Every structure is written in C-alpha cells, then in structure tokens.
Amino acid sequence: MTDQTGEKPGTGPEARPARWHKPALVVLVVLMVALSSVTSVDRVAEEDFESLFHRALITFALARTLNGVISVVQGTELALSPAGVGVTLTPGEVLDPVNDLVERFSWIMLGATLSLGVQQVMLDIGQWWGTRLVVAVLALGWLALRLWRGGGKALEQTVLRALIIALFIRFAVPLALIANEAVYAQFLESRYVESTQVIESAGSEIEAVNEPVAELAEEGEGNVFDSLGRAWGSTRESLNLKQRVAIIKARATELVEHLIQLSVVFILQTGILPLAFLWLLIQVMKRAFGFSHYRREK
Numbered sequence: 139m140t141d142q143t144g145e146k147p148g149t150g151p152e153a154r155p156a157r158w159h160k161p162a163l164v165v166l167v168v169l170m171v172a173l174s175s176v177t178s179v180d181r182v183a184e185e186d187f188e189s190l191f192h193r194a195l196i197t198f199a200l201a202r203t204l205n206g207v208i209s210v211v212q213g214t215e216l217a218l219s220p221a222g223v224g225v226t227l228t229p230g231e232v233l234d235p236v237n238d239l240v241e242r243f244s245w246i247m248l249g250a251t252l253s254l255g256v257q258q259v260m261l262d263i264g265q266w267w268g269t270r271l272v273v274a275v276l277a278l279g280w281l282a283l284r285l286w287r288g289g290g291k292a293l294e295q296t297v298l299r300a301l302i303i304a305l306f307i308r309f310a311v312p313l314a315l316i317a318n319e320a321v322y323a324q325f326l327e328s329r330y331v332e333s334t335q336v337i338e339s340a341g342s343e344i345e346a347v348n349e350p351v352a353e354l355a356e357e358g359e360g361n362v363f364d365s366l367g368r369a370w371g372s373t374r375e376s377l378n379l380k381q382r383v384a385i386i387k388a389r390a391t392e393l394v395e396h397l398i399q400l401s402v403v404f405i406l407q408t409g410i411l412p413l414a415f416l417w418l419l420i421q422v423m424k425r426a427f428g429f430s431h432y433r434r435e436k
Contacts, residue, residue, distance in 0.1 A: 166426065167281045174273045174308055180265050183312035186319035187261060190407060191254050193330065197400060198247035200334065204341045204393075205240045208233045211344055232386055233344070236393045243397050250408040257412070260311040273308050276301040302423050306416075314415040318407055326403050333396035333403075340389045 173179065212233060263269060280301050283294040322330075 163281060163284060167277045170305070171274045171277050174270050174305075177265070179309070179312050179316070180261075183261060183315040186315045187254070187258065189319065190315070190322075191251075191258075194247060194250050194254060194404065194408070197334065197404070198244065198251060200337060200341075201240055201244045201247055201397075204337060204344075205237065205244065207341050207345045208237045208240065212237065232390050236390050236397075239394055239397050243401055246401050246404060250404040253408040253412070257311050257315065260307070261315070264308045264311055269304065269308050273301070273304045276304050302420070305423055306420065310416050310419055313419060314412050317415050318411050321411060322403075322407060326406065329399050330403050333399045336392055336396045337400075340393050343389055344386060 276297060280294065280297045283297060
C-alpha cells in the first residue's frame with residue numbers, strides 16, 4: 139500500500155532518520171555516562187587549572203612588586219627635588235601614569251584570581267561522585283522516555299532540562315579549562331612570556347634609579363656649600379640621574395604596552411573565553427539532545 143506520493147508509509151524522507159535515530163541515542167547516552175564516570179578529563183583539566191592559577195599568582199605578585207618599586211622612587215624624587223644643583227629630577231612624573239595603570243592591572247589580576255577560585259569550586263563539584271550519579275540516572279531516565287514515550291512530552295522535556303543542567307555542572311568547567319589552555323598555548327603564551335620579561339627588567343631598572351637618589355639624599359642632609367668638591371660630585375650625580383630618567387621615560391612606554399598585553403591575556407583567559415566556551419557547550423548539548431525539537435513542537 140502506497141500513499142499519494144507513491145511511497146510506502148514509514149519510508150518517506152521524514153521517517154528514514156528513525157531507522158538510525160534510536161541507536162544513535164543509545165550510543166550517545168552510553169558515551170556520555172562513560173565519560174562522566176572516568177577521571178581522565180578531570181586530571182587534564184586540573185593540570186591546566188594549576189598552570190593558569192600559577193601564572194595568575196606570579197603576575198599578580200609581579201604587579202604588586204612593580205607598584206611598590208615605583209612608589210618608592212616617586213617618594214624619593216619628591217624629597218630630593220629641592221636638593222639638585224640646577225637639576226630637576228622627574229621620575230615620579232614620568233612613572234605616575236604607569237603607576238596608575240599598575241594599580242588598575244592589580245585589580246584585574248585580583249578579579250582573575252577570584253574567577254579562578256570560582257572555577258576551582260565548580261571543578262570540584264563536577265568531579266563529585268554525586269554529580270556523576272545524577273548524570274547517569276537522568277541520562278538513563280531521559281533515554282527511556284525518549285525511546286518508549288511512556289511519560290509524555292512534558293515529563294521528557296523536564297528530564298531533559300535537568301540532564302542538560304547536570305551535564306553542564308559535570309563537564310562545563312573541565313572542558314572550558316582544557317579549551318582555554320589550548321588557546322593560550324597557540325595564541326597567548328608568547329605575549330605572556332615577552333610581557334613578563336619586559337616588566338621584570340623594567341622594574342629592575344626603575345629600582346636602580348633609586349640607589350643613587352638615596353645617596354644624594356644623604357648628601358643633602360648637610361650644608362652643600364661646605365665643600366666645592368662635594369657640590370661638584372652632587373651635580374655630576376644629578377646629571378647622571380637625568381640620563382637614568384631618560385631611560386625610564388623610554389621604558390615607561392614599554393611598561394604601558396606590556397601591562398595592557400597582560401591585561402588582555404588574563405581578561406581573555408579568566409573572563410571572555412570561559413563564558414564563550416560555556417555558551418558553546420550549552421548550544422552543543424541542546425542540539426545533541428534535540429532540545430530545539432521540543433520547542434518547535436510547542
């Protein structure tokens with residue numbers, strides 16, 4: 139018996155997917171439960187998390203150290219300005235915008251570490267045996283409702299929503315961490331290494347400026363007219379400091395550039411990329427389980 143299109147019932151284009159739809163669902167659920175029960179993904183995610191958290195702590199400490207060094211140089215320069223013999227030292231003015239940027243960068247790094255702390259808690263929750271059990275029970279329950287239609291579409295959709303939430307809790311953070319670290323290794327690692335090296339070397343140069351300034355401070359405590367030789371030495375040291383300040387001016391531009399580079403790296407890794415991966419994972423799960431199909435049938 140054929141219909142008006144000349145095809146037997148159950149053999150049309152809409153019916154053909156049903157031949158493989160049930161086996162595909164079974165394979166999908168079995169694979170999902172199996173992945174939920176093993177810890178290989180969790181171990182990889184933990185290693186990636188430790189690497190990211192270690193970089194964040196090192197960078198945060200680097201920013202605070204640089205902030206302290208700049209603050210010391212700025213304070214010393216202000217105390218010595220009246221002591222220079224016809225020389226005005228301006229490291230404080232040069233470094234003031236950099237110091238402001240370092241302060242803001244420190245807040246970015248604090249936010250990054252807080253974000254990583256939340257991700258660590260979610261990683262622990264996803265690895266908990268209770269979460270794995272909930273995933274297995276909901277997956278098997280949804281599969282039974284999907285294949286035999288015993289509980290109606292409303293119950294099936296409710297179980298599916300709960301399953302998607304459970305899967306999100308179980309896999310979202312581990313997969314996001316793995317993908318995040320892959321992006322870092324491919325696109326961000328060279329930026330991070332270069333920027334940290336520049337900031338470290340610049341901090342050392344800025345700290346070196348403070349050493350001769352401190353010597354001038356000691357000389358300035360006495361009467362500068364007690365000895366012409368002492369005054370000449372002070373003036374010569376001041377001219378040397380002018381050269382050092384010129385170097386700091388050149389390095390200040392590099393500091394700004396590389397602090398911005400590091401800000402971009404950690405905003406991406408602890409903010410934008412995790413949210414993007416989580417959103418993508420939700421969309422993949424909805425399509426894999428035919429969630430849009432339920433919405434069209436309403």
